[in-house]
Amino acid sequence: MQRRRWHEFDGRSDLERAAASAIVTSAQRAIAERGAFHIVLAGGTTPRNVYRALRTATTDWSAWHIYFGDERxxxxxxxQRNSAMASSAWLDQVAIPGRQIHPIPAQLGPEKAAHRYAQEVARMNGGSDFDLVLLGLGEDGHTASLFPGQAWESAITLPPVIAVLDAPKPPPQRVSLSPERLSKARQVIFLVNGTGKHEALRDWRNGEPIPASRITPDGGVDIFVNPSPNS
Structure with a gap:
């Protein structure tokens, strides 16, 4: 079962400020306790301004390690690549060592890229938990590139990284961390701008088994949401 904590904001800018603050706080805690911060980034449009806000964060960038939840x-x-968006909005502007930024090699095709990225993630402190995973929510309830009605939903076991061959949104070929690997995290935050997503949010609140509900870290998930369609 997924334990959910809902955090509602009056507008998108309030959500973005709170998210940037939460990310920096998570980084400070991880660096103080373990000497490094391992974060998984979300793609799409909602996190872009959050990433821009992080350019001016006061933090030890040399301790940050960047991973991605999915890629086209x-x-x-x-x-359109998540890694390209994060680089232009944020990563190219700060002093994170290049060897500590781990984009998904999705240009190799879904199967080969999934295999390669599974190896990359496994090398992270022996495949230990991420410190923070950022995720979004699609209008159909998908998160990362985990879309409803696909084979992964009925699989008994899944690899840590999934090759997606027929996503219902273009491009159809993608790579995504699995629900189990995304759930191996000390903290998970969903960033949801409410425009067009009210039905998915309603289903989620009502306990419907949308893809986002499959992310089940031990500590539960925090959902930062701006429910107003006019913000």
């Missing part, structure tokens, strides 16, 4: 199978510089 497109060339590395394609602006």
């Amino acid at each position: 199978c497109l060339p590395p510089a394609d602006p």
Whole structure:
């Protein structure tokens, strides 16, 4: 079962400020306790301004290690790639060592990229828990590239990284961390701007088995949501 803590904000800018603050706080705690901060980034449009706000954060960038929850199978510089968005909005502007930024090699195709990224994630302190996982929510309830009605939902076991061959949104070929691997985290925060997502949010609140509900870390999940469609 997923334990959920809902945090509602009056507007998108309030949500973004709170999210940036929560990320920096998580980093400070991880660096103080373990000497490093391992974060999984969300893609899409909602986190972009959060990433921009992090440019001016006061933190030890040399201790940050960046991973991605999913990626589109497109060339590395394609602006639709999650890694390209995060780089232009934030990562290119701060002093995180390049060897500590781990994009998904989705340009290799879904199967090969999933295999390679599973190896990459396994090398992270022996495949230990992430410190923080950021996720979004789609209008159909998907998170990362875990879409409803696909084979992963009925699989008994899943690898840590999944090859997605037929996503209902373009491009159809993608790579995604599995629900189990995303759940191996000390903290999980969903960033949800409410426009167009009211039905998915209603189903989630009512306990419907949408893909986002499959992320079940031991500590539960925090959901930062701006429910107003006009913000």
